[in-house]
Amino acid sequence: MFKSIIQLTNLKSDLFMAKKKVLILLAHPSLHRSAVNAPLFKQAQKINGVTAVDLYYEYPTFHIDIDKEQQRLLDHDVIIFQFPLYWYSTPAILKEWQDLVLEYGFSYGEDATALHGKTFFCSLSAGGKAEAYQSDGYNHFTIRELLNPMEQMASLNGMIYLPPFALFESRAASETGHLQQHLAQWQILLEALVDDRVDLRRVQKLQKLNQYIDDIIKKD
Amino acid sequence: MTGYFLQAFIYLAAAVIAVPIAKRFGLGSVLGYLMAGVVIGPVIGLVGEETVSIQHFAEFGVVMMLFLVGLELEPKMLWAMRNRLMGLGGLQLVGTTLSVMGIAIYFEQSWTIALTIGLIFALSSTAIVLQTFNEKGFNKTDGGKNAFSVLLFQDIAVIPMLAFIPLLALPELIEKAQNTLVSAAATHEELSLVVGLQGWVYALVITASIAVVVFAGHLLSRPLFRFVASSGLREIFTATALMLVIGIAALMSLVGLSPALGTFLAGVVLANSEFRHELESNIDPFKGLLLGLFFITVGAGINFTLLFNDFSLIIGLTVGMMLLKALILYALAYIFRIKNSDRWLFTLSLAQAGEFGFVLLSFTVQSHVLPSEIAQTLSLVVALSMFLTPGLFILFDKVILPRFQLASNKRESDTIDEKGTVIIAGIGRFGQIINRLLMANGIKTVVLDHQANQVDVMRKINTKAYFGDVTRPELLHTAGIEEASMLVVAIDNRESSVDLVKYVKHTYPHIKILARAFDRGHSYLLRAAGADFIELETYYSALESGAVAMRCLGYHPFFVEQQKSAYKRTEDKQSDELYQAWANESQGDRFDNNYRKLFIELEDKIKLAMSDDRLGKHSGSERGWTPPPKDYADKQSESDNH
Structure with a gap:
């Protein structure tokens, strides 16, 4: 009796607040050594409405199941690439995933609208300092600029592109305490995405998702 | 012939019925065997006098058990436990012997009798304790390991005791024995190689036999096992394993050493052998059956007439002896920093007299150290204490352990993630x-x-x-x-x-x-x-x-x-x-x-x-890496123009 009441109220809140389904595609080729991405992934797994997929676990030989992955995309509203930044881009399997899954006729090309209106962004960790990712910095480009191919990929597929959620100086993050802060922000961000409380239009213009976590959550 | 079949059937039937029942009620197999013995012996009287001779035979189960224990112990491990063996084992033996002796003297026994009783009560039951440890998985606990060192020391100490006890013979008993018909000394005399040897020759013989066991175990066993294994006949391998254990036991008896000690040593030597598991699995069923038989004979041998005649005295002696032993064990556990539930396991598991007590008792009567009336009473006390031991294990398992587990569960987190084998x-x-x-x-x-x-x-x-x-x-x-x-x-x-x-x-x-x-x-x-x-x-x-x-x-x-x-x-x-x-x-x-x-x-x-x-x-x-169609570029520029 009591249980069914709870179920009923859950149902009610579902009805009143449109829940979004979030898909995280993690690419980390050596997860057993990971200090940032592993805890982020673990935390995401526990959140209702979030599907967290470890691509290297599922496709250790890179034989990606195209049908399965396309179905996954259809089943979700928010797509996140989670990865450590390798040579200013994703680890190899995420590139392979794009090459295979985002087929002509499925997500781009004539009458292909499978991904239209879905939200897309990258959650990444980088070894360099935040200051290095500036036009006058060591890496000469901002992180958002470096991810331009992703932005254009999203655009060609008709998706709403958000700036990256990034952690810099990731090698020292657990000692400096930045990891804890990042994890807390990650939680807030994912919950807000599930509850559809993110002001997409405002966020789109930013350089990074991080600094604005508190602002992006609409006051109820 | 028919008689033997009937007897064998009675023993087996009793075990088959009693042990599963005891296990189902969580009492452990040892208590099951003991009860079976009580039922077929004193209660229904299906078996009688022959239990004593069967018991001698069944004691061989203890020998086999020590062989198996040895197999589990590599020489390295044995060396590592030398301190516990000598310290804990030695202090337990000396402490218990002296306390019992003191009390016996207080009750106006002569010092020789008091000392003998002390020695008998100082020994615990290797058979019951190790069997129960195995069954309940206590072997690997700290308390279990320490208890094992004490038991091992006791088993070794039996040998010098057997040499020492005849020196305590009472003059009046010897006289009495000589006055009665000259007992056939020859039949009492066991087959022995070392009778009448001088001390140093004796020492040499003992050293040589131990060397033979170690040497043969190291160098000869492998070729032998390989030879036997190549025949591919399972029963011949079993025969070889039995031959090995029995042969060593025979050799040790011949030179006047404890067979249990000898086979234990052989087990340790073979602990590194690739045939270890096969040996274990071959000997194990024999050991189990013989030990079971041994426990049945203990149960069957309880003399209820004597018990009811001197009820309060015997119960008093039993409980007093167990309390005293437990007290000393608890103190030792405290000194040797055995903690928490392990301290209780150590204390409760060893607080009984053991099968070697029976051996010493019959030996003391033969060598005129104890009058047979006292020996009979003591034998009953030993048997009763063995009978009560499973109860102490149940007390530990059901009452003490859960309390400590509860306490330790609260403290520890669950981060242990051991990779299984x-x-x-x-x-x-x-x-x-x-x-x-x-x-x-x-x-x-x-x-x-x-x-x-x-x-x-x-x-x-x-x-x-x-x-x-x-x-x-x-x-x-x-x-x-x-x-x-x-x-x-x-x-x-x-x-x-x-x-x-x-x-x-x-x-x-x-x-x-x-x-x-x-x-x-x-x-x-x-x-x-x-x-x-x-x-x-x-x-x-x-x-x-x-x-x-x-x-x-x-x-x-x-x-x-x-x-x-x-x-x-x-x-x-x-x-x-x-x-x-x-x-x-x-x-x-x-x-x-x-x-x-x-x-x-x-x-x-x-x-x-x-x-x-x-x-x-x-x-x-x-399917993968599909390029867009050939006219893709044209279409794209078209849509850009729109």
């Missing part, structure tokens, strides 16, 4: 590779094979392998299957591998089984038997060979790789269907029509998956 059955060409990969990753493996020369080869290249027939439940048990998390079945016999999978899945459902199949039919049998993972032994190498052939014919290696995976994918998808068809409609190895139809279908599907894009369509394996 993998048992690899069969270390031929297939098992070897699995073992190497697992070992290189720090995973603990136990490797078993029934071919002694194969085991030899593995040992030469530093792989720990054991000889033995894995299809025998006892061997799997000694290899630790209860604690293992996975079993790899890579043995060369089709039928046995299926039987093994069936047995293990049935008995230990939690264990994952990875089985090697010779062909499709075998893989279905294994699957039907319950194997969790099945790999066909030729599948991957054949697939790879096909790929080599394609590359050799000039196909691009990456394309070949794609075709290979397409083949595998199709095969995987279809295999379930094929299995179901096989399971439903075919019997055993016979493939019926429907199965054949499905198999042809599979061939077609694989062909389809491989087929080239002759029709302008991409093939199954080439």
Whole structure:
């Protein structure tokens, strides 16, 4: 009796607040050594409405199941690439995933609208300092600029592109305490995405998702 | 003859009925045997006087048990416990002997009698304690290990005691004995090599016999076992194992040493041998039966008339003796920093008198140290204390342990994640590779094979392998299957591998089984038997060979790789269907029509998956990396112009 009441109220809140389904595609080729991405992934797994997929676990030989992955995309509203930044881009399997899954006729090309209106962004960790990712910095480009191919990929597929959620100086993050802060922000961000409380239009213009976590959550 | 059959039947029937009942009520097998003994002895009177002679025979179970204990103890470990052995064991023995002696003198016994009683009561029951430890899994606990050191020290101490006790003989008893008919001294005299030898010669003989055991164990046992194993006859291996134990026991008795000590030593010497598990599984059933018989005779030997005549005295003596022993043990545990539940285990497990007490008692009567009335009373006290011991274990298991567990559960977090052991059955060409990969990753493996020369080869290249027939439940048990998390079945016999999978899945459902199949039919049998993972032994190498052939014919290696995976994918998808068809409609190895139809279908599907894009369509394996159509660029600029 009591249980069914709870179920009923859950149902009610579902009805009143449109829940979004979030898909995280993690690419980390050596997860057993990971200090940032592993805890982020673990935390995401526990959140209702979030599907967290470890691509290297599922496709250790890179034989990606195209049908399965396309179905996954259809089943979700928010797509996140989670990865450590390798040579200013994703680890190899995420590139392979794009090459295979985002087929002509499925997500781009004539009458292909499978991904239209879905939200897309990258959650990444980088070894360099935040200051290095500036036009006058060591890496000469901002992180958002470096991810331009992703932005254009999203655009060609008709998706709403958000700036990256990034952690810099990731090698020292657990000692400096930045990891804890990042994890807390990650939680807030994912919950807000599930509850559809993110002001997409405002966020789109930013350089990074991080600094604005508190602002992006609409006051109820 | 009929009489023997009847007796054997009575003993076996009593055990068969009482032990499972005792186990079901959580009382442990020892109490079950004791009760069985009480029922067939004093209560219904089915057995009588002969129990004493059977008991002497059954004491051999203790000898076998110590052999098995030795097998579990490598010499390194024995050396590591030398402090506990001497310190804890020595203090327990001396402390208990002196306290009992003091109390006996206070009750106006002469000092010789008091000392003898002290020695008898200082010993605990190796049989009951080790059997119960085994059953309840206390062996590995700190309390269990310490209790074992004490027991081992006691077993060793029995030998000097036997030499020392005759010196305490009472003059008036000897006189009495001489006055009565001259007892046939010759029959009492046991067969011995060392009678009448001078002290230094005796010492030499003892040293030499121990050297023989160690030397033979190290150098001769291996060739012997290999020779026997090569015959492939299981019962001959059993005979060899028995011959070994009995031979050592005989040798030790001949030179006046304890057989238990001798076989223990032999066990330690053989602890590193690749035949260890096989020896264990061969001796274990004998040990179990003999010990059971021993416990039954203890129960049957309880003299109820004597007990009821002197009820308060005997109960008082028993409880007093146990309290005193427990007190001393508790103090020692405190001094030696044995903590928490382990302290209680140590205290309660050893607070009884043991089977060596009986041995010493009959010996003291023979050597005129104790008058037989006192010996009878004491014998009853020893038996009663053994009878009460299972109760103490139950007290520990049900009352004390849960309280400590509750306390420790609150403190500790659950971060222990120990990797379970993998048992690899069969270390031929297939098992070897699995073992190497697992070992290189720090995973603990136990490797078993029934071919002694194969085991030899593995040992030469530093792989720990054991000889033995894995299809025998006892061997799997000694290899630790209860604690293992996975079993790899890579043995060369089709039928046995299926039987093994069936047995293990049935008995230990939690264990994952990875089985090697010779062909499709075998893989279905294994699957039907319950194997969790099945790999066909030729599948991957054949697939790879096909790929080599394609590359050799000039196909691009990456394309070949794609075709290979397409083949595998199709095969995987279809295999379930094929299995179901096989399971439903075919019997055993016979493939019926429907199965054949499905198999042809599979061939077609694989062909389809491989087929080239002759029709302008991409093939199954080439689905990936599909470029947009040729007019894509034009269309794109068109839409830009809009």
